[in-house]
Amino acid sequence: MSEQDVQKLSKVEQIKADSRHLRGTIAEALQDGTTHFSEENVQVLKFHGVYQQDDRDLRKILKKEGKERAYTMMVRARIPGGVLNADQYLQFDRLGDMYGGGSLRITTRQTFQLHYILKSNLKETIRGINEVLLTTLGGCGDQVRNTVCCAAPHHGAFYDQVREDLLSVVNAVSAKTNAYHEIWLDGQKVDLGNDAEEEPLYGRTYLPRKFKIAFTYEGDNCCDVYSHDIGVVAHRDGDAVAGYTLIVGGGMGRTASDKNTHPALGQPLAFVTRAQLLDVCTAIVKVQRDYGNRVDRKFARMKYLIEKRGLDWFRRQVEAYYGGELQPPRELKWESSADHLGSHRDESGKAYIGIFVENGRLRDTAAVPLKSLLRDIVAKYRPVIRLTTQQNMILSELTESQVREIEEILRGAGVPLAEELPPSRLESMACVALPTCGLAIAESERVFPKVIREFEAMLQELGLGDTPVSLRMTGCPNGCARPYIAEIGFVGRVIGKYDVFLGASPDGSRMNTLFKEMVPLAELASTLRPLLQAYAAERQPGERFGDYCHRVGFDRLHALETLSVS
Ligand code: SRM
Ligand code: SF4
Numbered sequence: 001m002s003e004q005d006v007q008k009l010s011k012v013e014q015i016k017a018d019s020r021h022l023r024g025t026i027a028e029a030l031q032d033g034t035t036h037f038s039e040e041n042v043q044v045l046k047f048h049g050v051y052q053q054d055d056r057d058l059r060k061i062l063k064k065e066g067k068e069r070a071y072t073m074m075v076r077a078r079i080p081g082g083v084l085n086a087d088q089y090l091q092f093d094r095l096g097d098m099y100g101g102g103s104l105r106i107t108t109r110q111t112f113q114l115h116y117i118l119k120s121n122l123k124e125t126i127r128g129i130n131e132v133l134l135t136t137l138g139g140c141g142d143q144v145r146n147t148v149c150c151a152a153p154h155h156g157a158f159y160d161q162v163r164e165d166l167l168s169v170v171n172a173v174s175a176k177t178n179a180y181h182e183i184w185l186d187g188q189k190v191d192l193g194n195d196a197e198e199e200p201l202y203g204r205t206y207l208p209r210k211f212k213i214a215f216t217y218e219g220d221n222c223c224d225v226y227s228h229d230i231g232v233v234a235h236r237d238g239d240a241v242a243g244y245t246l247i248v249g250g251g252m253g254r255t256a257s258d259k260n261t262h263p264a265l266g267q268p269l270a271f272v273t274r275a276q277l278l279d280v281c282t283a284i285v286k287v288q289r290d291y292g293n294r295v296d297r298k299f300a301r302m303k304y305l306i307e308k309r310g311l312d313w314f315r316r317q318v319e320a321y322y323g324g325e326l327q328p329p330r331e332l333k334w335e336s337s338a339d340h341l342g343s344h345r346d347e348s349g350k351a352y353i354g355i356f357v358e359n360g361r362l363r364d365t366a367a368v369p370l371k372s373l374l375r376d377i378v379a380k381y382r383p384v385i386r387l388t389t390q391q392n393m394i395l396s397e398l399t400e401s402q403v404r405e406i407e408e409i410l411r412g413a414g415v416p417l418a419e420e421l422p423p424s425r426l427e428s429m430a431c432v433a434l435p436t437c438g439l440a441i442a443e444s445e446r447v448f449p450k451v452i453r454e455f456e457a458m459l460q461e462l463g464l465g466d467t468p469v470s471l472r473m474t475g476c477p478n479g480c481a482r483p484y485i486a487e488i489g490f491v492g493r494v495i496g497k498y499d500v501f502l503g504a505s506p507d508g509s510r511m512n513t514l515f516k517e518m519v520p521l522a523e524l525a526s527t528l529r530p531l532l533q534a535y536a537a538e539r540q541p542g543e544r545f546g547d548y549c550h551r552v553g554f555d556r557l558h559a560l561e562t563l564s565v566s
Pocket of ligand 1: 254478
């Protein structure tokens with residue numbers, strides 16, 4: 001009997017086990033005329049890419065009036081590598097208008113989320129996504145989530161092979177239950193009970209917790225490969241893939257109330273050939289499936305398993321499941337972690353344009369009708385669209401003159417091109433937070449535009465206007481915008497106050513450290529001013545702010561800050 005059999009499994013484990021491969025009573029609940037789902041169905045719905053939320057701005061007022069919460073659903077699609085065709089993009093755009101309050105959100109895992117979906121529109125929304133041959137199954141829940149990849153549009157055999165390998169991993173780790181088709185697409189019922197239906201990788205209880213995989217090409221860390229449960233780094237041999245270095249055990253989440261929880265960067269595990277990749281990745285997922293913590297969800301991510309048992313133990317288990325010895329990992333070097341913004345040519349001579357989308361939010365405002373503008377552009381030029389893990393969007397497979405025309409359209413409507421924006425803006429991200437996120441304890445997306453502009457003005461004043469400094473904000477410690485690998489990370493502690501983290505390496509291979517707790521929103525810029533001033537005066541040629549903080553050390557940074565306050 002395993003350690004976990006004798007302990008009490010978490011409540012979610014029981015819900016998964018009882019769900020008959022993700023059915024729960026969702027189909028019935030869709031017909032019951034209520035505005036929301038039961039707690040059991042809420043947990044099962046996550047596996048279908050659906051989060052039940054409510055408008056946090058209205059919570060108190062509604063409670064006072066004795067009314068129920070203003071429930072809506074968030075629907076998250078799964079778009080491997082973030083690649084969409086024009087029809088798929090236009091369908092999301094349409095669904096956003098019809099059911100999603102007129103907005104679409106590009107996430108930090110290069111997919112689309114639709115917020116504000118009423119329960120009565122949920123089925124139509126999901127069917128709409130399926131009509132264009134995409135799914136929401138695997139958007140959330142204790143399974144492998146959307147697998148991300150460097151979004152740069154490339155051409156050539158090396159990149160084709162990486163895409164092929166990514167898709168075969170995605171296929172192998174996707175849930176196989178027929179529940180999705182039955183519930184949302186009125187597919188044929190094959191509910192044979194818990195034990196009859198095949199869910200070969202996941203079994204009845206799926207994984208202990210969410211699981212994330214990122215692919216990238218050696219040298220390019222735009223998708224923060226170290227923050228994933230598995231990072232897959234492709235090495236080149238001429239125009240072919242030589243193999244992959246696998247990094248394991250990354251994760252950003254931490255729980256405010258538990259000091260033992262923490263973000264972690266993945267560690268290199270092994271080098272695998274193309275032929276080995278699928279089986280080794282599956283073996284890693286199986287080790288987490290069988291040994292991951294199913295008692296306490298706070299410690300259920302694979303990073304805690306590796307921390308508890310050690311990387312050597314973990315490697316031995318993976319080898320046992322794989323059935324062979326693993327080769328040591330190759331050394332990794334990073335040339336860039338910047339997103340692929342601005343206009344460029346790919347290897348085949350085709351042109352592309354990476355468009356900065358502030359915090360990933362696509363909507364029309366009085367100032368800029370961004371969503372409509374992009375819809376018209378996509379409808380006219382029919383590019384291949386690539387969503388990025390930094391919440392931006394690339395239009396690719398275009399001619400040079402088409403890119404020039406698109407630039408003119410954007411400029412004419414008041415949308416700045418990436419080349420015209422301060423470099424720090426391009427490296428900035430904020431998570432969704434209020435009003436939809438049920439876990440938010442502070443604002444993020446709604447306040448960050450003001451914060452970043454204050455920083456930009458300050459950097460300009462200090463002569464650092466052309467120097468990129470990455471800033472990321474989240475409304476709680478969960479880390480959805482990966483703030484612990486930003487040069488400056490702001491993490492919400494209570495409404496209006498943030499913990500400030502400093503000193504990550506700009507290439508994403510070193511995390512930052514807590515510099516100051518509970519800084520009021522209005523003081524974020526002034527708190528960091530003396531540090532940025534010193535950086536401007538003392539930096540070494542080409543040295544980034546994160547590396548400067550790391551080099552001079554926190555004693556000096558605290559001294560600088562104290563001096564300026566006194
Ligand atoms: Fe996240 C939970 C939004 C990327 C770590 N995340 C949530 C929920 C679903 C809140 C909830 O559980 O009720 C948020 C919904 C907010 C809303 O209203 O939409 C939410 N996470 C997001 C998105 C939309 C942020 C964004 O601004 O883009 C990202 C969607 C990604 C996707 O398409 O799948 C998002 N979340 C991330 C990332 C970044 C990444 O994956 O690269 C992380 C850190 C990496 C990691 O997983 O370690 C992340 N989200 C979390 C956690 C902490 C997990 C942990 O290990 O402790 C939670 C809370 C949880 O799982 O209990 C969470
Ligand atoms: Fe919500 Fe926290 Fe994630 Fe932000 S970091 S979206 S507040 S869970």
